[in-house]
Amino acid sequence: MEHTELMPNYRVDLRSHISPEYQKFICFNPVNDWSLLSWKDVGKPYEVKSVARDRKLWEQEHGTSMDAHTAWTHFNQSFHQWFIKDVPAEITKEKAAFFKGLKAFNFHQVREGIGDVLRIHLWNYVHRIQDGVWDPRGKRALFEGLDVQKPRILFLGAAEGYEAMQLAAMYPGAEVVMVDYDEYCRSTRFAEFPESYPFLGDNPQTGSPQIYYKNDFNIEYVVDDIRKLPFGKEFDMVLSVGLLEHFPDEIKPEVVDWHRRFLKPGGYAIMTTPRNQLRSRLFYQIMADVMNHTYRELMTVQQMGLYIYENGFDICRHGYIKVHNGVVARVR
Numbered sequence: 001m002e003h004t005e006l007m008p009n010y011r012v013d014l015r016s017h018i019s020p021e022y023q024k025f026i027c028f029n030p031v032n033d034w035s036l037l038s039w040k041d042v043g044k045p046y047e048v049k050s051v052a053r054d055r056k057l058w059e060q061e062h063g064t065s066m067d068a069h070t071a072w073t074h075f076n077q078s079f080h081q082w083f084i085k086d087v088p089a090e091i092t093k094e095k096a097a098f099f100k101g102l103k104a105f106n107f108h109q110v111r112e113g114i115g116d117v118l119r120i121h122l123w124n125y126v127h128r129i130q131d132g133v134w135d136p137r138g139k140r141a142l143f144e145g146l147d148v149q150k151p152r153i154l155f156l157g158a159a160e161g162y163e164a165m166q167l168a169a170m171y172p173g174a175e176v177v178m179v180d181y182d183e184y185c186r187s188t189r190f191a192e193f194p195e196s197y198p199f200l201g202d203n204p205q206t207g208s209p210q211i212y213y214k215n216d217f218n219i220e221y222v223v224d225d226i227r228k229l230p231f232g233k234e235f236d237m238v239l240s241v242g243l244l245e246h247f248p249d250e251i252k253p254e255v256v257d258w259h260r261r262f263l264k265p266g267g268y269a270i271m272t273t274p275r276n277q278l279r280s281r282l283f284y285q286i287m288a289d290v291m292n293h294t295y296r297e298l299m300t301v302q303q304m305g306l307y308i309y310e311n312g313f314d315i316c317r318h319g320y321i322k323v324h325n326g327v328v329a330r331v332r
Protein backbone atom coordinates (compact mmCIF):
# COMPACT_ATOMS: atom_id res chain seq x y z
CA MET A 1 0.00 0.00 0.00
CA GLU A 2 1.10 3.62 -0.70
CA HIS A 3 3.68 2.06 -3.02
CA THR A 4 4.58 3.11 -6.56
CA GLU A 5 7.07 1.47 -8.89
CA LEU A 6 8.12 1.78 -12.53
CA MET A 7 7.83 -1.48 -14.49
CA PRO A 8 9.25 -1.72 -18.06
CA ASN A 9 5.86 -0.93 -19.62
CA TYR A 10 3.67 0.66 -16.95
CA ARG A 11 3.60 2.15 -13.47
CA VAL A 12 2.33 0.31 -10.40
CA ASP A 13 0.53 2.89 -8.29
CA LEU A 14 -1.02 1.89 -4.99
CA ARG A 15 -0.88 5.39 -3.51
CA SER A 16 -4.12 6.56 -2.05
CA HIS A 17 -5.72 9.49 -3.88
CA ILE A 18 -7.36 10.88 -0.78
CA SER A 19 -4.19 12.25 0.77
CA PRO A 20 -4.24 15.91 -0.40
CA GLU A 21 -0.79 15.59 -1.95
CA TYR A 22 -2.11 13.06 -4.42
CA GLN A 23 -5.61 14.42 -4.89
CA LYS A 24 -5.96 14.45 -8.64
CA PHE A 25 -9.64 14.98 -9.22
CA ILE A 26 -9.82 18.70 -9.53
CA CYS A 27 -12.58 20.92 -10.79
CA PHE A 28 -11.75 24.55 -11.37
CA ASN A 29 -14.84 26.68 -11.86
CA PRO A 30 -17.37 23.95 -11.16
CA VAL A 31 -20.75 24.38 -12.84
CA ASN A 32 -23.43 24.82 -10.18
CA ASP A 33 -26.47 24.99 -12.48
CA TRP A 34 -26.11 23.25 -15.85
CA SER A 35 -29.46 24.65 -17.02
CA LEU A 36 -27.87 28.12 -17.14
CA LEU A 37 -25.00 27.04 -19.40
CA SER A 38 -25.24 27.51 -23.18
CA TRP A 39 -23.04 26.62 -26.17
CA LYS A 40 -22.39 30.34 -26.56
CA ASP A 41 -20.78 30.30 -23.11
CA VAL A 42 -18.66 27.18 -23.55
CA GLY A 43 -17.85 27.10 -27.30
CA LYS A 44 -17.40 23.91 -29.31
CA PRO A 45 -14.70 21.21 -28.99
CA TYR A 46 -11.39 21.30 -30.85
CA GLU A 47 -11.21 18.82 -33.75
CA VAL A 48 -7.92 16.95 -34.20
CA LYS A 49 -7.25 17.09 -37.93
CA SER A 50 -3.99 15.12 -38.35
CA VAL A 51 -4.50 11.61 -39.70
CA ALA A 52 -2.50 8.40 -39.20
CA ARG A 53 -0.28 7.42 -42.12
CA ASP A 54 -1.73 3.90 -42.40
CA ARG A 55 -5.25 5.32 -42.75
CA LYS A 56 -4.08 7.57 -45.60
CA LEU A 57 -2.37 4.61 -47.31
CA TRP A 58 -5.48 2.42 -46.89
CA GLU A 59 -7.66 5.15 -48.41
CA GLN A 60 -5.30 5.60 -51.38
CA GLU A 61 -5.28 1.86 -51.97
CA HIS A 62 -9.07 1.45 -51.66
CA GLY A 63 -10.06 4.74 -53.30
CA THR A 64 -12.62 5.39 -50.56
CA SER A 65 -12.65 6.82 -47.04
CA MET A 66 -12.08 4.33 -44.23
CA ASP A 67 -15.25 3.24 -42.38
CA ALA A 68 -15.40 3.59 -38.59
CA HIS A 69 -15.13 -0.12 -37.78
CA THR A 70 -12.02 -0.61 -39.94
CA ALA A 71 -10.55 2.58 -38.47
CA TRP A 72 -10.98 1.18 -34.93
CA THR A 73 -9.32 -2.12 -35.88
CA HIS A 74 -6.30 -0.14 -37.13
CA PHE A 75 -6.29 2.05 -34.01
CA ASN A 76 -6.48 -0.87 -31.57
CA GLN A 77 -3.63 -2.80 -33.22
CA SER A 78 -1.49 0.31 -33.36
CA PHE A 79 -2.19 1.46 -29.77
CA HIS A 80 -1.73 -1.99 -28.24
CA GLN A 81 1.86 -2.19 -29.57
CA TRP A 82 2.75 0.71 -27.28
CA PHE A 83 1.40 -0.90 -24.11
CA ILE A 84 3.59 -3.97 -24.59
CA LYS A 85 6.85 -2.12 -25.26
CA ASP A 86 9.74 -2.54 -22.83
CA VAL A 87 10.15 1.23 -22.79
CA PRO A 88 13.73 1.61 -21.42
CA ALA A 89 14.98 -1.05 -23.89
CA GLU A 90 13.10 0.64 -26.73
CA ILE A 91 14.63 4.04 -25.89
CA THR A 92 18.12 2.51 -26.11
CA LYS A 93 17.25 0.83 -29.43
CA GLU A 94 15.76 3.97 -31.02
CA LYS A 95 18.74 6.11 -29.91
CA ALA A 96 21.19 3.59 -31.41
CA ALA A 97 19.27 3.57 -34.72
CA PHE A 98 19.29 7.38 -34.79
CA PHE A 99 23.08 7.62 -34.22
CA LYS A 100 23.71 4.90 -36.79
CA GLY A 101 21.82 6.96 -39.37
CA LEU A 102 23.75 10.06 -38.35
CA LYS A 103 27.13 8.30 -38.72
CA ALA A 104 26.16 6.99 -42.16
CA PHE A 105 24.85 10.43 -43.29
CA ASN A 106 21.56 8.64 -44.02
CA PHE A 107 19.23 11.63 -43.78
CA HIS A 108 16.05 9.62 -44.32
CA GLN A 109 17.03 7.36 -41.39
CA VAL A 110 17.94 10.42 -39.29
CA ARG A 111 14.59 12.12 -39.99
CA GLU A 112 12.62 8.96 -39.17
CA GLY A 113 14.87 8.39 -36.15
CA ILE A 114 14.11 11.81 -34.65
CA GLY A 115 10.38 11.01 -34.81
CA ASP A 116 10.87 7.55 -33.28
CA VAL A 117 13.05 8.86 -30.44
CA LEU A 118 10.58 11.68 -29.75
CA ARG A 119 7.57 9.32 -29.69
CA ILE A 120 9.13 6.76 -27.35
CA HIS A 121 10.26 9.51 -24.94
CA LEU A 122 6.79 11.06 -25.04
CA TRP A 123 5.14 7.67 -24.38
CA ASN A 124 7.58 7.04 -21.52
CA TYR A 125 6.64 10.36 -19.95
CA VAL A 126 2.87 10.30 -20.55
CA HIS A 127 2.11 6.63 -19.85
CA ARG A 128 4.93 5.26 -17.73
CA ILE A 129 6.18 8.23 -15.66
CA GLN A 130 3.00 10.31 -15.36
CA ASP A 131 0.57 7.37 -15.72
CA GLY A 132 -1.72 9.73 -17.64
CA VAL A 133 -3.46 7.04 -19.71
CA TRP A 134 -4.60 4.70 -16.93
CA ASP A 135 -4.35 7.32 -14.13
CA PRO A 136 -5.52 5.03 -11.29
CA ARG A 137 -5.60 7.76 -8.63
CA GLY A 138 -7.63 10.08 -10.84
CA LYS A 139 -10.01 7.27 -11.80
CA ARG A 140 -10.43 6.21 -8.16
CA ALA A 141 -11.25 9.80 -7.23
CA LEU A 142 -13.82 9.98 -10.04
CA PHE A 143 -15.40 6.60 -9.20
CA GLU A 144 -15.44 6.71 -5.39
CA GLY A 145 -18.45 6.84 -3.05
CA LEU A 146 -21.24 5.88 -5.46
CA ASP A 147 -24.40 4.40 -4.01
CA VAL A 148 -24.19 0.82 -5.35
CA GLN A 149 -23.63 -2.66 -3.92
CA LYS A 150 -22.25 -5.55 -6.01
CA PRO A 151 -23.08 -3.57 -9.16
CA ARG A 152 -23.62 -4.83 -12.68
CA ILE A 153 -21.28 -2.73 -14.81
CA LEU A 154 -21.51 -2.29 -18.60
CA PHE A 155 -18.38 -0.91 -20.33
CA LEU A 156 -19.16 0.49 -23.81
CA GLY A 157 -16.17 0.52 -26.21
CA ALA A 158 -14.13 -1.34 -23.59
CA ALA A 159 -10.84 -1.87 -25.50
CA GLU A 160 -8.51 -3.43 -22.87
CA GLY A 161 -11.11 -2.88 -20.12
CA TYR A 162 -8.95 -1.03 -17.59
CA GLU A 163 -11.56 1.26 -16.03
CA ALA A 164 -14.19 -1.44 -15.48
CA MET A 165 -11.56 -3.46 -13.59
CA GLN A 166 -10.75 -0.42 -11.44
CA LEU A 167 -14.48 0.01 -10.71
CA ALA A 168 -14.81 -3.71 -9.89
CA ALA A 169 -11.96 -3.39 -7.37
CA MET A 170 -13.73 -0.48 -5.67
CA TYR A 171 -17.17 -2.13 -5.68
CA PRO A 172 -16.45 -5.77 -4.73
CA GLY A 173 -18.78 -8.45 -6.03
CA ALA A 174 -19.29 -6.52 -9.28
CA GLU A 175 -20.37 -8.30 -12.43
CA VAL A 176 -18.75 -6.69 -15.48
CA VAL A 177 -19.86 -6.86 -19.11
CA MET A 178 -17.30 -5.37 -21.52
CA VAL A 179 -18.42 -4.58 -25.07
CA ASP A 180 -16.29 -3.75 -28.09
CA TYR A 181 -16.99 -4.51 -31.74
CA ASP A 182 -13.32 -5.05 -32.51
CA GLU A 183 -12.53 -8.74 -31.81
CA TYR A 184 -8.85 -7.82 -31.33
CA CYS A 185 -9.85 -6.01 -28.12
CA ARG A 186 -11.11 -9.23 -26.54
CA SER A 187 -8.52 -11.60 -28.06
CA THR A 188 -5.48 -9.39 -27.54
CA ARG A 189 -5.90 -6.03 -25.78
CA PHE A 190 -7.92 -7.49 -22.88
CA ALA A 191 -6.43 -11.02 -23.04
CA GLU A 192 -2.89 -9.62 -22.82
CA PHE A 193 -3.64 -7.07 -20.11
CA PRO A 194 -1.00 -7.91 -17.46
CA GLU A 195 -2.32 -10.38 -14.88
CA SER A 196 0.10 -8.98 -12.32
CA TYR A 197 -1.20 -5.38 -12.57
CA PRO A 198 -2.54 -4.46 -9.10
CA PHE A 199 -5.85 -2.59 -8.76
CA LEU A 200 -6.39 -0.84 -5.43
CA GLY A 201 -9.90 -1.39 -4.11
CA ASP A 202 -11.83 -2.24 -0.97
CA ASN A 203 -12.27 -5.33 1.16
CA PRO A 204 -16.05 -5.67 1.66
CA GLN A 205 -15.64 -7.53 4.98
CA THR A 206 -13.23 -5.15 6.71
CA GLY A 207 -13.69 -1.94 4.67
CA SER A 208 -9.89 -1.67 4.46
CA PRO A 209 -7.93 -1.38 1.20
CA GLN A 210 -7.37 -4.55 -0.81
CA ILE A 211 -5.43 -5.33 -3.97
CA TYR A 212 -7.16 -7.15 -6.81
CA TYR A 213 -5.87 -8.57 -10.08
CA LYS A 214 -7.56 -9.11 -13.45
CA ASN A 215 -8.30 -12.76 -12.70
CA ASP A 216 -10.15 -11.87 -9.46
CA PHE A 217 -12.93 -10.14 -11.41
CA ASN A 218 -16.16 -11.55 -12.83
CA ILE A 219 -15.94 -10.38 -16.48
CA GLU A 220 -17.85 -11.28 -19.61
CA TYR A 221 -16.40 -9.81 -22.85
CA VAL A 222 -18.96 -9.35 -25.65
CA VAL A 223 -17.77 -8.63 -29.20
CA ASP A 224 -20.66 -6.72 -30.76
CA ASP A 225 -21.82 -3.34 -31.96
CA ILE A 226 -23.22 -1.27 -29.07
CA ARG A 227 -26.24 -0.53 -31.29
CA LYS A 228 -27.11 -4.24 -31.41
CA LEU A 229 -26.84 -5.17 -27.73
CA PRO A 230 -29.71 -7.31 -26.42
CA PHE A 231 -29.68 -5.87 -22.88
CA GLY A 232 -32.48 -3.96 -21.18
CA LYS A 233 -32.28 -1.44 -18.31
CA GLU A 234 -30.31 -3.85 -16.14
CA PHE A 235 -27.02 -2.17 -15.22
CA ASP A 236 -26.12 -0.11 -12.14
CA MET A 237 -23.28 1.57 -13.99
CA VAL A 238 -22.73 2.21 -17.68
CA LEU A 239 -19.20 3.37 -18.44
CA SER A 240 -17.35 4.74 -21.46
CA VAL A 241 -13.80 6.06 -21.70
CA GLY A 242 -12.88 8.00 -24.81
CA LEU A 243 -16.02 7.33 -26.83
CA LEU A 244 -18.16 10.49 -27.01
CA GLU A 245 -15.40 12.60 -28.60
CA HIS A 246 -15.23 10.29 -31.61
CA PHE A 247 -18.64 11.35 -32.90
CA PRO A 248 -19.62 14.67 -34.48
CA ASP A 249 -22.41 16.69 -32.88
CA GLU A 250 -25.26 15.19 -34.91
CA ILE A 251 -24.45 11.69 -33.52
CA LYS A 252 -23.69 12.70 -29.91
CA PRO A 253 -27.34 12.48 -28.68
CA GLU A 254 -27.35 8.84 -29.84
CA VAL A 255 -24.05 8.15 -28.04
CA VAL A 256 -25.39 9.66 -24.80
CA ASP A 257 -28.54 7.56 -25.26
CA TRP A 258 -26.39 4.38 -25.47
CA HIS A 259 -25.63 5.00 -21.78
CA ARG A 260 -29.25 5.68 -20.75
CA ARG A 261 -30.63 2.67 -22.63
CA PHE A 262 -29.04 0.07 -20.33
CA LEU A 263 -29.25 1.84 -16.94
CA LYS A 264 -31.50 0.72 -14.09
CA PRO A 265 -33.50 3.58 -12.53
CA GLY A 266 -31.09 5.51 -10.31
CA GLY A 267 -28.02 3.97 -12.01
CA TYR A 268 -24.90 5.93 -12.93
CA ALA A 269 -23.47 6.84 -16.32
CA ILE A 270 -19.72 7.39 -15.98
CA MET A 271 -17.88 8.95 -18.89
CA THR A 272 -14.45 10.37 -19.59
CA THR A 273 -13.09 12.21 -22.66
CA PRO A 274 -9.63 13.70 -23.40
CA ARG A 275 -9.11 17.28 -22.26
CA ASN A 276 -8.61 20.18 -24.61
CA GLN A 277 -5.24 21.45 -23.40
CA LEU A 278 -2.09 22.45 -25.28
CA ARG A 279 -0.14 19.38 -24.18
CA SER A 280 -2.93 17.06 -25.40
CA ARG A 281 -3.03 18.81 -28.79
CA LEU A 282 0.75 18.29 -29.03
CA PHE A 283 0.40 14.64 -27.96
CA TYR A 284 -2.12 13.86 -30.73
CA GLN A 285 0.05 15.74 -33.25
CA ILE A 286 3.26 13.85 -32.38
CA MET A 287 1.45 10.52 -31.97
CA ALA A 288 -0.79 10.99 -35.04
CA ASP A 289 0.42 7.79 -36.74
CA VAL A 290 -0.34 5.79 -33.59
CA MET A 291 -3.64 7.38 -32.53
CA ASN A 292 -5.48 9.26 -35.28
CA HIS A 293 -7.42 6.71 -37.28
CA THR A 294 -10.86 8.00 -36.36
CA TYR A 295 -12.72 11.30 -36.00
CA ARG A 296 -11.47 12.86 -32.74
CA GLU A 297 -12.25 15.95 -30.64
CA LEU A 298 -10.67 17.40 -27.51
CA MET A 299 -13.12 19.14 -25.18
CA THR A 300 -13.51 20.91 -21.85
CA VAL A 301 -15.44 19.39 -18.98
CA GLN A 302 -18.08 22.11 -19.42
CA GLN A 303 -18.61 21.10 -23.06
CA MET A 304 -18.71 17.42 -22.15
CA GLY A 305 -21.15 18.01 -19.29
CA LEU A 306 -23.40 20.10 -21.51
CA TYR A 307 -23.68 17.30 -24.12
CA ILE A 308 -24.67 14.92 -21.33
CA TYR A 309 -27.00 17.37 -19.53
CA GLU A 310 -28.87 18.48 -22.63
CA ASN A 311 -29.44 14.86 -23.59
CA GLY A 312 -31.39 14.05 -20.45
CA PHE A 313 -28.94 13.47 -17.59
CA ASP A 314 -28.31 15.31 -14.34
CA ILE A 315 -24.62 15.79 -13.61
CA CYS A 316 -23.71 14.40 -10.17
CA ARG A 317 -19.96 14.98 -10.36
CA HIS A 318 -17.61 16.55 -12.88
CA GLY A 319 -13.92 17.39 -12.99
CA TYR A 320 -10.50 16.83 -14.52
CA ILE A 321 -8.25 13.87 -14.02
CA LYS A 322 -4.78 13.90 -15.59
CA VAL A 323 -5.52 13.94 -19.29
CA HIS A 324 -9.28 13.33 -19.31
CA ASN A 325 -12.45 15.06 -18.16
CA GLY A 326 -14.70 12.94 -15.96
CA VAL A 327 -18.46 13.07 -15.47
CA VAL A 328 -20.78 10.95 -13.31
CA ALA A 329 -24.45 11.45 -14.20
CA ARG A 330 -27.92 10.05 -13.55
CA VAL A 331 -30.93 10.03 -15.86
CA ARG A 332 -33.09 13.10 -15.18
Ligand SMILES: C[S@@+](CC[C@H](N)C(=O)[O-])C[C@H]1O[C@@H](n2cnc3c(N)ncnc32)[C@H](O)[C@@H]1O
Pocket (backbone or CB within 6 Å): 072, 073, 076, 079, 156, 157, 158, 159, 160, 179, 180, 181, 182, 185, 224, 225, 226, 227, 241, 242, 243
Ligand atom coordinates in the same frame (compact mmCIF):
# COMPACT_ATOMS: atom_id res chain seq x y z
C1 LIG B 1 -10.89 5.20 -28.06
S1 LIG B 1 -11.27 3.55 -27.70
C2 LIG B 1 -11.46 3.67 -26.00
C3 LIG B 1 -10.22 4.10 -25.33
C4 LIG B 1 -9.54 2.96 -24.66
N1 LIG B 1 -9.44 3.23 -23.25
C5 LIG B 1 -8.23 2.62 -25.28
O1 LIG B 1 -7.25 2.46 -24.53
O2 LIG B 1 -8.13 2.47 -26.48
C6 LIG B 1 -12.93 3.31 -28.20
C7 LIG B 1 -13.31 1.83 -28.40
O3 LIG B 1 -14.71 1.81 -28.75
C8 LIG B 1 -14.93 0.80 -29.71
N2 LIG B 1 -16.17 1.16 -30.43
C9 LIG B 1 -16.41 2.29 -31.15
N3 LIG B 1 -17.67 2.27 -31.67
C10 LIG B 1 -18.24 1.11 -31.24
C11 LIG B 1 -19.51 0.50 -31.45
N4 LIG B 1 -20.46 1.09 -32.19
N5 LIG B 1 -19.77 -0.70 -30.88
C12 LIG B 1 -18.80 -1.32 -30.13
N6 LIG B 1 -17.57 -0.80 -29.90
C13 LIG B 1 -17.29 0.40 -30.45
C14 LIG B 1 -13.68 0.79 -30.57
O4 LIG B 1 -13.46 -0.45 -31.20
C15 LIG B 1 -12.58 1.13 -29.54
O5 LIG B 1 -11.93 -0.02 -29.07
